[in-house]
Amino acid sequence: MTALIVANVFAWVAIAALSVTVLALARQVGLLHERVAPMGALTMEGGPKAGAAAPSFALTDLSGHKITIGGAGGRTQLVFFLSPTCPVCKKLLPILRSIAADERRTTDVLLASDGEHAEHLEFYTREKLAPFRYVLSAELGMAYRIGRLPYAVVIGPDGTLAARGLVNNREQIESLLLARELGVSSVQEFLSRAPKQDAHERHDDVAVG
Amino acid sequence: MGGAVCRLALAVIFAQASVHALRDWPTYAAIVENFRIVPPQAARLAARVVPVAELAAAALLLMPAPRIAGPALGLLLMAVFTAAIWINVARGRVNIDCGCGGASGQQLSAALVVRNLVLCALLAATAAAPLPQDLNAALLVGVPGAAAFLVALYFAASQLMANARALAA
Numbered sequence: 001m002t003a004l005i006v007a008n009v010f011a012w013v014a015i016a017a018l019s020v021t022v023l024a025l026a027r028q029v030g031l032l033h034e035r036v037a038p039m040g041a042l043t044m045e046g047g048p049k050a051g052a053a054a055p056s057f058a059l060t061d062l063s064g065h066k067i068t069i070g071g072a073g074g075r076t077q078l079v080f081f082l083s084p085t086c087p088v089c090k091k092l093l094p095i096l097r098s099i100a101a102d103e104r105r106t107t108d109v110l111l112a113s114d115g116e117h118a119e120h121l122e123f124y125t126r127e128k129l130a131p132f133r134y135v136l137s138a139e140l141g142m143a144y145r146i147g148r149l150p151y152a153v154v155i156g157p158d159g160t161l162a163a164r165g166l167v168n169n170r171e172q173i174e175s176l177l178l179a180r181e182l183g184v185s186s187v188q189e190f191l192s193r194a195p196k197q198d199a200h201e202r203h204d205d206v207a208v209g
Numbered sequence: 210m211g212g213a214v215c216r217l218a219l220a221v222i223f224a225q226a227s228v229h230a231l232r233d234w235p236t237y238a239a240i241v242e243n244f245r246i247v248p249p250q251a252a253r254l255a256a257r258v259v260p261v262a263e264l265a266a267a268a269l270l271l272m273p274a275p276r277i278a279g280p281a282l283g284l285l286l287m288a289v290f291t292a293a294i295w296i297n298v299a300r301g302r303v304n305i306d307c308g309c310g311g312a313s314g315q316q317l318s319a320a321l322v323v324r325n326l327v328l329c330a331l332l333a334a335t336a337a338a339p340l341p342q343d344l345n346a347a348l349l350v351g352v353p354g355a356a357a358f359l360v361a362l363y364f365a366a367s368q369l370m371a372n373a374r375a376l377a378a
Contacts, residue, residue, distance in 0.1 A: 012354050019361035026368035033375035085305050087239035126249065 047145040054161040055143045062124050062134040072159035076107040081141060081151040083113050084123035088168055089150040093127060095170045114138040154180050212338025215331045217356035219283060220270040222363055227263035229310030240308035246293050262286055273340055280336035284329060291325040315371040
């Protein structure tokens with residue numbers, strides 16, 4: 001009887017440990033897929049670097065008006081790459097509206113995607129995106145090596161690429177604009193440039209040298 | 210005992226899906242709308258109703274009476290989800306987000322339909338299975354243990370399905 005109880009306890013512990021192991025392995029495989037996805041890995045590496053001149057594209061927006069993305073236009077451009085089937089993009093649309101309103105003196109917020117004109121026009125009408133200009137260009141996405149959405153690119157008034165990155169919330173979009181104002185390619189870079197200040201600010205309660 | 214195990218496991222799965230949806234509701238609403246089963250206005254309503262119904266199903270599954278209520282609500286929800294997934298798989302729109310909770314960014318596939326049918330079979334089984342009457346030590350350890358095992362199996366299977374999609378891409 002005691003032997004049975006011991007064996008049973010052991011079996012339960014083994015089942016629990018193996019379940020956790022299998023789950024962890026599956027998740028790790030999933031994370032690896034995300035990291036090595038051909039586009040995912042390149043988003044950080046490929047395409048124009050922050051600080052360099054942004055490639056200039058003469059495009060036509062959904063309503064047929066000419067628009068230039070990149071180039072020294074005198075205004076900051078925030079290009080938001082999205083797709084009608086990307087749920088996070090849809091979540092960010094109201095946030096983009098509010099950012100566009102807050103920054104309207106200096107910044108144009110543009111939406112970019114690629115695919116069929118009719119589908120995007122339907123999306124544009126349904127989501128009431130009239131305040132934004134919306135362009136369809138596969139070349140634009142390829143130039144910035146957009147692999148995952150939603151992705152945002154900030155081009156400064158002088159035509160230099162100020163910052164770019166995958167964005168999932170308001171803070172991340174604002175961090176790209178902030179990075180432009182600070183003259184760094186990303187907030188991470190700003191923090192690494194000023195390590196002492198950063199250490200001081202973030203670890204106020206700890207005695208860091 | 211099997212009935213109690215399945216009820217507990219299914220309750221955890223429904224509760225998890227509900228919490229996952231409620232924690233990032235705007236994204237969840239966009240996912241529901243993206244299924245294009247009902248018009249956008251109705252989709253937003255559905256996105257409000259479904260997580261609440263899932264939570265209710267989880268609670269009902271844990272209640273001894275009425276025995277049929279939890280499995281019935283669960284089956285109704287699963288029928289709706291499975292139909293929505295199947296319609297979009299049939300339309301060829303497999304690249305949309307499943308919104309299933311658990312594995313993030315899981316997309317639609319025929320395997321997902323099979324997984325849901327397995328869950329439906331478990332729900333149907335719990336409706337018929339009697340609940341244990343007397344509690345003893347073996348049940349107190351065995352039921353949560355076996356339920357935790359089933360939940361882990363469910364999440365591992367979901368994750369492996371998501372991985373299979375990434376591999377096939």
